[in-house]
Amino acid sequence: MSSYKYVNFAWDDAAAAALDPVGRLVYRSNLLGGDQRITNTGGGNTSSKITEKDPLSGQPTEVLWVKGSGGDLRTSTRENFSSLYQQKLLDLQKLYGSRADKGLKSQAEDDMVGMFSHATFNLNPRASSIDTTLHSFLPGKHVDHMHPNAVIAIAASQNCEKLTQEIFGGQMAYVKWMRPGFELGLAMQAIAQKNPSTKAIMMGQHGFISWADDDKACYTWTLDCIEKASVYIETKYAAKGGDATAFGGQKYATLDEAKRRATFSAILPWLRGQVSKEKRFIGTVQDDAKILRFVNSKDAARLAELGTSCPDHFLRTKIKPLYVDWNPQAEDTAALKAKLAAGLAAYRQDYAAYYAKCKHANSPAMRDPNPTVVLIPGLGMIAWGKDKSESRVTAEFYNCAVEVMRGAEAIDQYIALPQQEAFDIEYWLLEEAKLKRMPAEKELARQVIVVIGAGSGIGKETAHRLVKEGAHIVCVDLNAEAAAATAKEIEAKYGVGIGVAGTGLSACGPALGLAANITDRASIRKMLDEVALAYGGFDSICVTAGIFVPSDTSGHIPDDKWALTFAINVTGSYLVGDEASKTWKEQGLKGQLVLTTSANAAVAKKGSVAYDVSKAAGNHLVRELAIELAPLVRVNGVAPATVVQGSAMFPRDRVIGSLAKYNIPYTDDEATDSLVKKLAQFYADRTLTKAPITPADQAEAYFLLVSQRLSKTTGQIITVDGGLHEAFLR
Template sequence: MPIKKEEFKFVNYSWDDAVANELTPIGSLVYRSNILGADQRITNTGGGNTSAKLMETDPLTGEQVEVLWVKGSGGDLRTATKENFSSLYQDKLRALDNTYQSFPNKGYKSEGEDAMVGMFKHCNFCLNPRASSIDTPLHSMIEEKHVDHLHPNAVIAVASCKDQRELTEVIWGGQMAYVPWMRPGWEAAKVCEQTYAENPDIVGILLGQHGHTNWNSESKSCYETSLWVIETAARYIEEHDKGEDTFGGAKYQSLPEQERNELLSKFLPVARGLLSNKVKFIGTVQSDDTALRFVNSVDAPRLAKLGTSCPDHFLRTKIQPLYVDFDPQQDSFETLVEKFEKGIDQYRLDYIDYYNTCKREDSPPMRDPSPTVVLIPGVGVIGWGKNKSESRVTTEFYNCAIEVMRGAEAISEYTALPMQEAFDIEYWALEEAKLQRMPKEAPLARDVVVVIGAGDGIGKETAFRVAKEGAHVVCADLRLEAAQATADELTSIYGQGIGVAGTGISSCGPAIALGVDITKRESVKAMFDQVTLAYGGIDKVIVTAGVFLAPGQAGMSNDQQFDVSFAVNVKGGYIVGTEANEIWKAQGLPGALVLTTSVNAAVSKKGSLAYDTSKAAANHLVRELAVELAPLVNVNGLAPATVVKGSTMFPRDRVIASLAKYNVEFSEQDSDDVLRDKLANFYAQRTLTKQPITPADQAEAAYLMVSGQLSKTTGQIISVDGGLHEAFLR
């Protein structure tokens, strides 16, 4: 059985004795879990469990007791810490069998199955609050000290073959036993316990349509056994791989990358709008070789119809994806949209029929019948979810399903779970309870908010404000490095992101950075195309970018200053609004546009002729765009008074000039922040509230205008100026 670590080809051997030998027993379990979870070929996101039975000191009696530490519900092996593991008294957990046996027996779906999960908390060691996994009894009933239960693509491929029992013997040479599909729970664990007892020489069990479980007396040996099980299956599949004939060979050819992305940038907003008839979705595109080989293949329609097999998969991907019968070499964009629209209508009807056919008396209400995975020949796989993380994982899971089907078709014939079994997993009361326990979604959780000018000042503060409410934030700025700095700060707070991927699984997170010059339509369009590829569309656009050029500044003539001021402050907003509107129209979903103008638009004063005039024009642009973009999009303006803090419009020399102009005392040795505070406080005394105007004040108003709380307000200019009576409406 042993394979030398340098001989592994299909999994990563990551165990490091120098690290592991310094760890506590529970630390070793966490370490093993992390390195297993780090390899997507070993187990998928959130899938699988690891455990160790360790001797602990009972806090009540002071005696040594055996405690089962097992990854709890909802955790991910790759990122798990000790806090993600539940801990249970092993003797109490085993004693629960008497409780289970007291329930009326209806096969492995006895009335006690789901009730047992609620009993686990009575076995908690040290009041550990981590919810126990449904697989907890499996880890308890296998007597070995260390147990891994995993969902590797290669193993699930074997477990999804029509002759999975026979292949188990052939591939692992009798060292793995076989148990046919059973829904995870107490009875399934009992069957595995009996199988283990009857076959003391085996190292693991293949679980039909599910994955595998293996064990050992040492943590490192258990890890190596897991790798051996997976490597052995993967090698067998590789030996039988069909090469160019995989999935029956290619029926269609992939579109070139640029052409594919151009098609996607047009199609994704349309698809998002059609899918989002109940709630909005965020998209993730996968267009790598694995995805394209499958969607382009002869067998893709047949296999897609069968659906996924592993329960972990279709909890995300639904029982099956939507396959769009699109010919990338012959069909037009309009044909793609027509076929998608017809396909989604039929999918929903089929899903409703599936629910009504399989539902039980106590089944939860039917969920949204829209597909979460869409397959398009020549284009790739598109996953949809309530946020970027969910859509990415959905797409990742279907990628796993593709690999499972590839392996199964290479060595045998792929089979999926029976429809009723799939339904019982999808609408399992325990899964429904997990959904109900999830926290309420943040107000902007399903929204994509583009903040232009996010590199600093009001824009940066606005990006942070909408991110706080759950938005997916696009930090756009003329200076890409400044936008990236803002996006990096947001991802450090809200999660990891890795930019925009044109191919493969787009793994951007809650914030991305893009460069844009709003005076150039081609730059704005390219920016929106990238946003669409990253998330599937847009919802809100907030423009805080602007320019202030005082007479004589930057070596420009007055005419040049007018040209630049109007290009940025007026035409830029026009270009952004009209380009965004193309996406809003394609989606058919309500949107919001906020343009930052200025109270200077209503107040005539000396020294800012080009700026003030352009901002007055921007005020009217707000009203004109409100008319043009109605009724789908609300357009409003944010009119700040002088915001000194954090603004690039107030470099040190301008601040000093202003302080000198107003006879405010200052020292050349004062820091930039001190100088800005002095000027801000001077301006504050000219207002009714006597308080400095900050970027946070503006960001709060910008958020209000895109929050939906002002959904009946459009064409309005909201001043945030501390009460500057000169700017009152006349």
């Protein structure tokens, strides 16, 4: 086509010309995967049949390079593609036929995937996809299998075959729904052999596959197919009234943004607790115009109940979402919670019935029966996953499902995949084996941990330590820029994840930077509500924020400085624990609160009376809160000795003052790092271990206390002071 409206043509001849054949395949794949109108995250696959030199015989041989199992086309590199001898793949047809003819078709399908390793070219370690045969058995040198919403809308229509002929003529054939694998590959091969003019096949309730003997022509033809489907759908959609009549028209009105945020904040921690009975989930909220158009519509309940069509979709979104028929204009939050509770109970029963009805003798055990997508009129959608990235992808996939339903309803009538077929994909033994091959989850996986004081020093170090163990980190500081900077450091190292970014705070990844004043209860509540909007709730809080105000030369400290010291070091920690307890109780999930005290709490010394007394109060606050919040929340404290390196409490002038106080030699023009090192070593020499105490040492203690390694420890203070014998218990 000369121009495109619904996809982006991004091919650059010069860029492609500079690449080898496999590089061109990666290039084409990245272009296709980079446009979510073409395929969803992790979905679709591409291939090229390339002549290579056989490493054993030295003779030229045809090799199929095809996207392997897992990975995402948008970000795929050469390492994400498997390579197989094309002739060996074709030879497997005889083996499959002999087994299928004996009535062992289902087992033969699974066996053939295992046989792919015998066709591997040049010891390529990338595991092959179940779609490999689709690419091998088709005649084109280059093949694209995509999941565009527009094409799936046709594939998920009641009269799919007729519509395919009407829109594409003889250029695209049709194959009824079949589970991806050998049988489907052979069916496509037969279609292509019977109809040589065919260059694409519509895959019933799945997507489409297209091919050509030139890679640029294949890319262009793939875009042409999607553009044709989109033009057809949008023309029909407009003729029916467009957005005004979409999904049967509007039934409910959207709450304004402030009310949406307030309602989400009120229900999310509770809802997270409800869906996390087996394993904890992380949430993503979406309330943009498109999802609201759907959840507010007259047909939302009917269509949601039908479930999704494309296998890629329901593997993330489950067989169907939970739709809650709540009237945002006439019912309050209490009514919404009641309807959610009833809906969750019914959903779990339905899922168990679905499993019981469809399971086979060798099916894996039933998985978590809770929904991963919740739809609420007036509010939008909440998607759940094991981490933020997965919940964002779940949200993306249900967005795709909504667009598919919109298109299918505009041109025909939407139909979902039959339950048994859906079950056989969801509980496919090969899929189960793939899940079991996944690496074990990290120790703090599925956890959301709020680190207050994360802008610098111990807090920043703790944030970096905890994210290494799989936690999602909310970096909180009085200084908003410092909190954001720590969050950016984490995302630069660990990435922001994949999938649709969501809206507002849900656009975050594994880390989020927020500002809060812990001496102000309203500020704390606002921050915790923002955490709920970003992740659905939280599990642990580490309070590392503190202040040190030294006495003046006469030993006096002004009243306002005394009050400020206690406001931050004592009252602030209390307010955080007290306000957070409301959320913990709503969630009903066990949590951890870790406060920062000090070795000074047990050692009286001159010049720091306000700080020392406040930290002694902090020690007892730990014990009091441990009693108040038990048994749901464990409360412990970390008591550092003087941490100079990396601490915001030791700016250059305080370091110089301390050096002068202890008669440690220094020069006025000496570098700050040198001054800090001298003071740190001085303090270290007063301890039994004789080693400077660093923020990293403290961060290790926070990690132990928020993990389950000390799961029976509460009301205790862990000292990290290098062995300061003056602070020994007495």
